[in-house]
Amino acid sequence: MVLIDKLSPKPVYEQLIDGIEKNILLGIYPPGSLLPSVREFSHILGINPNTVQKSISELAARGLVISSPGNGCFVSENAVALLKERARKRLPALEGTVRELLLSGIEAEELEQLVRKTIKNFNEDSNGGTV
Amino acid sequence: MIRIEHVTKAFETYKQPITALDDVSITIPDGSIFGLVGSNGAGKSTLFRLLAGVYKPDKGELFLDDEKIFNNPRAKEHILFIPDDFYYLSNGSLDKMAKLYRSFYKSFDTDRYEDLKKKLDLDGKASLSSLSKGTRRRAIIALGLCAMPKVLLLDETFDGLDPMMRGAVRNLLYADVLERRSTILIATHSIRELEDTCDRMAMIHKGKVLLDSETDGATEGYVKIQFARSAPYDSTLFEDLSPLRFTQSGSVCTFMAKGDKTDLEVRLSSLDPMLLEIVPMNLEEVFLCKMEELGYTAAL
Numbered sequence: 001m002v003l004i005d006k007l008s009p010k011p012v013y014e015q016l017i018d019g020i021e022k023n024i025l026l027g028i029y030p031p032g033s034l035l036p037s038v039r040e041f042s043h044i045l046g047i048n049p050n051t052v053q054k055s056i057s058e059l060a061a062r063g064l065v066i067s068s069p070g071n072g073c074f075v076s077e078n079a080v081a082l083l084k085e086r087a088r089k090r091l092p093a094l095e096g097t098v099r100e101l102l103l104s105g106i107e108a109e110e111l112e113q114l115v116r117k118t119i120k121n122f123n124e125d126s127n128g129g130t131v
Numbered sequence: 132m133i134r135i136e137h138v139t140k141a142f143e144t145y146k147q148p149i150t151a152l153d154d155v156s157i158t159i160p161d162g163s164i165f166g167l168v169g170s171n172g173a174g175k176s177t178l179f180r181l182l183a184g185v186y187k188p189d190k191g192e193l194f195l196d197d198e199k200i201f202n203n204p205r206a207k208e209h210i211l212f213i214p215d216d217f218y219y220l221s222n223g224s225l226d227k228m229a230k231l232y233r234s235f236y237k238s239f240d241t242d243r244y245e246d247l248k249k250k251l252d253l254d255g256k257a258s259l260s261s262l263s264k265g266t267r268r269r270a271i272i273a274l275g276l277c278a279m280p281k282v283l284l285l286d287e288t289f290d291g292l293d294p295m296m297r298g299a300v301r302n303l304l305y306a307d308v309l310e311r312r313s314t315i316l317i318a319t320h321s322i323r324e325l326e327d328t329c330d331r332m333a334m335i336h337k338g339k340v341l342l343d344s345e346t347d348g349a350t351e352g353y354v355k356i357q358f359a360r361s362a363p364y365d366s367t368l369f370e371d372l373s374p375l376r377f378t379q380s381g382s383v384c385t386f387m388a389k390g391d392k393t394d395l396e397v398r399l400s401s402l403d404p405m406l407l408e409i410v411p412m413n414l415e416e417v418f419l420c421k422m423e424e425l426g427y428t429a430a431l
Contacts (some may be wrong), residue, residue: 050308054330
């Protein structure tokens with residue numbers, strides 16, 4: 001399932017989208033698998049079914065899930081590839097951050113260490129961590 | 132679908148007539164959970180009584196699926212209103228009330244009634260007046276759901292319910308919307324409650340609709356700003372932004388404004404700030420701002 005923080009300023013439907021995307025990447029909802037139904041999401045998370053529907057429609061618009069009337073909603077076969085492609089677009093932003101940090105006098109070595117440590121920790125618990 | 136079209140309703144008082152609703156138009160699609168928030172005396176309950184067909188509008192008209200609501204049993208049998216001060220037969224039990232409801236609502240589902248009594252831990256034989264406020268509230272909501280109305284009007288629904296029952300009742304409403312595409316209208320003072328539960332909402336104040344939108348997008352375009360600079364200044368510096376809720380302490384001020392975040396960032400950066408923070412507002416803050424714009428303040 002997905003965790004929803006009702007006190008977060010982030011809208012519930014966005015939290016649900018993020019949660020489902022993360023679960024796709026973690027292999028909890030692997031490509032080709034059936035997503036929990038609107039009813040299940042609504043009931044278990046205690047959120048409005050129309051909100052759930054809105055999140056799933058958005059995921060479908062992004063090509064990550066395919067809804068099959070009567071059968072439910074499936075994770076599309078290329079969902080992981082799509083998410084990877086999107087993540088790659090965030091690399092330039094990281095470049096900007098690195099430049100800012102270097103400009104502020106952070107040592108290159110310190111930065112490299114942080115990156116190496118993060119990758120090491122990620123590979124060890126391999127659950128994708130939290131963002 | 133519910134259509135409220137240019138509805139005006141005024142009441143005579145000993146001083147002068149009060150316009151409770153002034154040219155209100157709202158459309159509510161089937162299957163939505165619609166929240167209605169407003170200041171005290173904004174006209175929420177008046178709107179509900181009009182929707183329930185209790186009042187006749189002075190001007191304009193209200194429709195359920197293209198049927199006029201007032202004086203029309205064909206529309207009214209699909210609408211159920213649970214007011215804040217619910218009427219129940221003196222010494223009447225829940226079972227007796229269910230019998231009464233069954234006579235009004237042809238679609239009343241007896242199996243569901245028996246099932247909900249168990250699920251919500253209700254005693255059908257106990258006199259309603261002997262129950263606590265929260266238990267009575269729970270009983271009445273169960274009764275409303277069993278009548279299987281297309282439209283359920285709930286005034287201060289969750290008032291008096293403990294967190295556990297709040298969750299249970301909310302899930303019952305969600306299931307009802309999902310299975311039957313019923314439409315639920317909730318009037319409340321608790322914006323938190325509304326943000327959690329409703330997918331669409333309207334804010335009303337002094338009989339007028341201030342905002343009618345999806346709950347998720349309602350705060351778009353409203354920001355809170357913190358600003359500081361060494362050169363002296365006062366609120367007139369931001370006059371072109373029409374700042375609301377402006378407070379200043381020394382060189383630091385905070386205020387709220389309408390507008391796009393990046394756009395405001397550019398404009399305010401030109402004023403030579405030492406500190407500039409722009410964050411989105413929550414729904415409650417938007418509501419307060421909207422009311423202040425209209426000159427409604429509680430000076431404390």
